[in-house]
Amino acid sequence: MTVCLDCGEVVESTILPLDLTAHTWGEWTEVTSATYLSEGLECRECTSCHAEETRVLPKLVPDEIISDPETGISLNTQQGVLPEGTTFEVDDVFDGTYFTLLNREVGNVESTMYNITPKADGENVQPDGWVLVRLPLPAGYDPANVNIYYISTETGVIERMDSYIEDGYICFQTNHFSVYAIVDASSPAETPTETPTDNGGGTSLSFFARIAAFFRSIAEWFRNLFNK
Ligand SMILES: [Zn+2]
Secondary structure: OEEOOOOOOEEOOOOOOOOOOOOOEOOOEEEEOOOOOOOEEEEEEEOOOOOEEEEEEOOOOOOEEEEEOOOOEEEEEOOOOOOOOOEEEEEEOOOHHHHHHHHHHHOOEEEEEEEEEEEEOOEEOOOOOOEEEEEEOOOOOOHHHEEEEEEOOOOOOEEEEOEEEEOOEEEEEEOOOOEEEEEEEEEEOOOOOOOOOOOHHHHHHHHHHHHHHHHHHHHHHHHHHHOO
């Protein structure tokens, strides 16, 4: 409050002091997008002195959950990332090529593989953005030692995904659905017996395991060759 010393009238100043240090900020531009697992970052620049300012974008929060009661698997996302009415199919993967690639990367450990296929109107669809996938931990898997791996047989790429454990689920995010493996690095896979005395299923399993072992020995030979 300002008071005139001559007449005692209360006057309000309408002239704000000129701030010479004020910047003329441009628009915020996204530097890193926020995801379900990490915060993002955006940046703006002063158009006169080119000073820069950054601010954190909070982690994404899912507002749409698509779940499969049979497997307990759920896709957690935001409106518009998957087409309206999307459901998904889950197939257990038994193809030996995937196990060969995985075992070459992580050794002969316990793993469970899923091929998750989102579908809308009968067509396979891929998300336009991030989806947080929650997979129930298979029985006997050690929560402290489980990891998620992305496997592509087309490119031979194996990639460990960032993941976390929550309420008996292992959670990771993806923007592309493919084959994912839950791997328990603490437990070696059961070694198949050389004498197939049981049914055909057991025989084919040990067949794939033998192929896996063969590829592992080749990989080992190459590692020794190049002393990697
Ligand atoms: Zn400035």
